[in-house]
Amino acid sequence: xxxxxxxxxxxxxxxxxxxxxxxxxxxxxxxxxxxxxxxxxxxxxxxxxxxxxxxxxxxxxxxxxxxxxxxxxxxxxxxxxxxxxxxxxxxxxxxxxxxxxxxxxxxxxxxxxxxxxxxxxxxxxxxxxxxxxxxxxxxxxxxxxxxxxxxxxxxxxxxxxxxxxxxxxxxxxxxxxxxxxxxxxxxxxxxxxxxxxxxxxxxxxxxxxxxxxxxxxxxxxxxxxxxxxxxxxxxxxxxxxxxxxxxxxxxxxxxxxxxxxxxxxxxxxxxxxxxxxxxxxxxxxxxxxxxxxxxxxxxxxxxxxxxxxxxxxxxxxxxxxxxxxxxxxxxxxxxxxxxxxxxxxxxxxxxxxxxxxxxxxxxxxxxxxxxxxxxxxxxx
Ligand code: MG
Numbered sequence: 001x002x003x004x005x006x007x008x009x010x011x012x013x014x015x016x017x018x019x020x021x022x023x024x025x026x027x028x029x030x031x032x033x034x035x036x037x038x039x040x041x042x043x044x045x046x047x048x049x050x051x052x053x054x055x056x057x058x059x060x061x062x063x064x065x066x067x068x069x070x071x072x073x074x075x076x077x078x079x080x081x082x083x084x085x086x087x088x089x090x091x092x093x094x095x096x097x098x099x100x101x102x103x104x105x106x107x108x109x110x111x112x113x114x115x116x117x118x119x120x121x122x123x124x125x126x127x128x129x130x131x132x133x134x135x136x137x138x139x140x141x142x143x144x145x146x147x148x149x150x151x152x153x154x155x156x157x158x159x160x161x162x163x164x165x166x167x168x169x170x171x172x173x174x175x176x177x178x179x180x181x182x183x184x185x186x187x188x189x190x191x192x193x194x195x196x197x198x199x200x201x202x203x204x205x206x207x208x209x210x211x212x213x214x215x216x217x218x219x220x221x222x223x224x225x226x227x228x229x230x231x232x233x234x235x236x237x238x239x240x241x242x243x244x245x246x247x248x249x250x251x252x253x254x255x256x257x258x259x260x261x262x263x264x265x266x267x268x269x270x271x272x273x274x275x276x277x278x279x280x281x282x283x284x285x286x287x288x289x290x291x292x293x294x295x296x297x298x299x300x301x302x303x304x305x306x307x308x309x310x311x312x313x314x315x316x317x318x319x320x321x322x323x324x325x326x327x328x329x330x331x332x333x334x335x336x337x338x339x340x341x342x343x344x345x346x347x348x349x350x351x352x353x354x355x356x357x358x359x360x361x362x363x364x365x366x367x368x369x370x371x372x373x374x375x376x377x378x379x380x
Contacts, residue, residue: 001039001040001041001043001081001082001083001119001123002039002040002079002080002081003037003038003039003077003078003079003080003081003082003088003116004038004039004040004078005036005037005038005074005078006035006036006037006038006060006073006074006077006078006112006115007035007036007037007038007060007074008033008034008035008053008056008057008060008061008108008111009033009034009035009036009374009378009380010031010032010033010034010053010054010057010378010379010380011031011032011033011034011053011341011345011374011377011378011379012030012031012032012377012379013027013029013030013032013339013340013341013377015027015028015030015338015339016030017029017030019147019148019174019175019176020147020148020149020150020154020175021150022149022150022151022154023149023153023154023155023157023158023161024338025146025336025337025338026146026147026337026338027337027338027339028310028335028337028338028339028341028342029050029310029311029337029339029341029342030339031052031053031054032048032053032311032312032341032345032377033048033049033050033051033052033053033056033057033107033111034046034047034048034049034053034314034345034374035047035048035049035060035108035111035112035114035115036115037077037082037112037115037116037118037119039082039119041123043119043122043123044115044119045082045114045115045116045117045118045119045122045364045365046114046115046118046314046365046367046369047110047111047112047113047114047115047118047283047287047314047315047318048111048283048311048312048314048315048345049107049108049110049111049283049284049311049315050107050281050283050284050310050311050315051104051107051108051283051284052104053380054380055104056104056107056108056111057380059072059073059096059099059100059104059105059108060072060073060074060108061074062075063075067098068094068095069094069095069096069097069098070096070098070099071095071096073092073095073096073105073108073109073112076091076092076095076096077092077112082115082116082119082120083116083120083123085113085116085117085120085287085288085289086289088112088113088116089109089113089286089287089289089290092109092112093106093109096109101262102261102262102265103261106261106262106284106285106286107261107283107284109286109287110282110283110284110285110286110287110290111283111287112287113286113287113288113289113290114282114283114287114288114318114365116287117131117287117288117289117318117364117365118364118365119364120364121363121364121365121366122363122364124363125363126363127321127359127360127361127362127363127364127366128288128318128321128364128365128366129320129321129322129324129325129359132288132292132321132322132324132325133292133325134324134325134327135324135325135359136324136325136326136327136329137323137324137329137359138324138358138359138361139353139356139357139358139359140320140323140324140329140331140332140356140357140359141168141169141329141330141331141332141355141356142167142169142331142332142333142334142352142355142356142357143167143169143170143171143200143202143331143332143333143334144162144165144167144169144170144171144334144336145171145173145309145310145333145334145335145336146158146162146170146171146172146173146336146337147172147173147174147175148172148173148174148175148176148177148187149172149175149176149187150175150176151187152186152187152189152190153190155172155187155190155191155194156190156191156193156194158170158172158191159190159191159194159195160194162336163195163199165352166352166353166354166355167199167334167352167355168198168199168200168355169199169200169201169202169229169331169355170191170195170199170200170201170202171201171202171203171204171232171333172187172188172191172201172202172203172204173203173204173206173232173233174204174205174206174208174209175206177203177204177205177206177209178205178206178208178209178211178219179209181218181219181222184219184222184223185222185223188201188203188223188226188228189226191226192226192227200229200331201226201227201228201229202228202229202230202232202255203223203228203230203231203232204231204232204233205219205220205231205232205233205234206233206234207233207234207235207236207237207259209234210236211234211235212242213235213239213241213242213245213246214245216234216235216242216245216246217245217246217249217250219231219234220234220246220250220252221250224250224251224252228252229253230252230253230254230255230276230277231250231252231253231254231255232254232255232256232277232279233255233256233258233279234246234256235256237256237259237260240268240269240272240273241272241273243256243269243273243274243275244272244273244274247273247274247275247276248274253276253277253304254274254275254276254277255275255276255277255278255279255306256269256273256275256277256278256279257269257275257278257279257280257281257285257308258279258280258281258284258308259284260278260280260285261284261285261286261290262285262286262290263286263290263293263294263297265285266278266280266285266294266297266298267297270297270298270301270303271301275303276303276304277303277304277305277306277330278294278298278303278304278305278306279305279306279307279308280294280305280307280308281307281308281309281310281315282307282309282315282318282319282322283309283311283315283318284308288318288321288322291307291318291322292322292325295322295325295326299327304328304330305322305326306329306330306331306333307319307322307323307332307333308333309332309333309334309335310333310335310337311335311341311342312335312341312342312343312345312346313342313343313345313346313349313350313367314345314346314365314367314369316332316333316334316335316350316357317350317360317365317366317367318365319332319333320332320350320357320358320359320360321359321360321365323359324359332357334350334352334357340373340377341377344370344373344376344377345369345370345373345374346367346368346369346370347368347369347370348367348368350367
């Protein structure tokens with residue numbers, strides 16, 4: 001089998017990507033990058049990538065230069081066998097090495113890689129987790145992944161809404177968090193009181209706030225009495241020493257990694273950053289090929305992995321397959337944002353049942369892309 005085309009499709013929803021002003025849900029991403037890989041056997045694979053899709057499209061479509069170092073990713077992939085995901089990954093990494101390695105290039109590579117795993121599954125009739133080599137579970141406990149609300153009352157209303165939907169774990173991220181340390185404590189306290197002792201409350205403190213490691217320790221200690229399951233993403237993503245400083249001084253699990261990429265990056269985050277929970281976004285870390293290596297490396301170092309996923313049911317599905325592969329799975333991150341791009345792209349939407357989501361059993365990622373949704377939201 002040979003790859004015949006790679007398309008980066010830009011989707012746009014009317015709503016802006018903004019933090020909630022009250023108890024309402026965020027609309028989520030305004031633009032979504034959809035990658036479609038076609039083959040000479042008529043099988044197509046899909047991925048959605050959390051990136052800047054207009055830039056991603058340029059990285060895919062850049063013309064051939066003859067350098068084998070500044071090449072567009074589409075040209076690098078065309079003609080290759082989608083079953084040889086390791087070989088293709090290395091070719092794309094080296095072929096984009098002077099403008100790539102991190103950021104948008106690795107994100108487009110991630111999309112192409114995920115789409116190839118989707119193709120491998122569709123061609124063999126097997127779900128991706130079987131191709132990864134393990135299916136330890138057929139359902140994964142989901143956490144509602146949402147943004148901080150600005151007041152304790154709004155936090156309580158939001159918690160009630162997720163409990164009504166059946167979630168047993170809720171993560172609140174950034175928004176107003178980090179602007180007023182006293183308010184931060186009140187918001188987490190309100191979430192814990194409303195959720196009760198049996199529901200996990202997770203805190204994504206957000207990298208947008210400038211914190212020294214000392215200030216980060218103060219922040220984590222200020223909310224530890226409310227027993228957050230983890231505190232996430234609170235240092236600048238390049239500050240591995242800062243993460244290690246905090247991890248050595250707090251009781252709560254430290255989680256990070258949504259901006260990290262490649263196995264080399266995660267090796268540093270785990271060994272130098274001493275994070276307890278590595279959070280590769282499969283659409284940014286280098287795809288399923290790299291996510292598998294991260295899972296294996298974290299196992300070797302006895303740390304947890306919980307994929308980051310805040311996009312459509314396509315990325316959620318990729319995360320479900322990685323969760324199935326992990327010997328120990330913590331949660332599935334489930335994006336509850338209200339915008340249509342999170343919900344409408346798949347004809348067989350993912351459903352929450354008693355706080356869990358089933359690992360898809362169909363071929364490939366196990367999601368059916370709805371062509372009408374692509375046509376409706378496509379802008380480039
Ligand atoms: Mg996060």
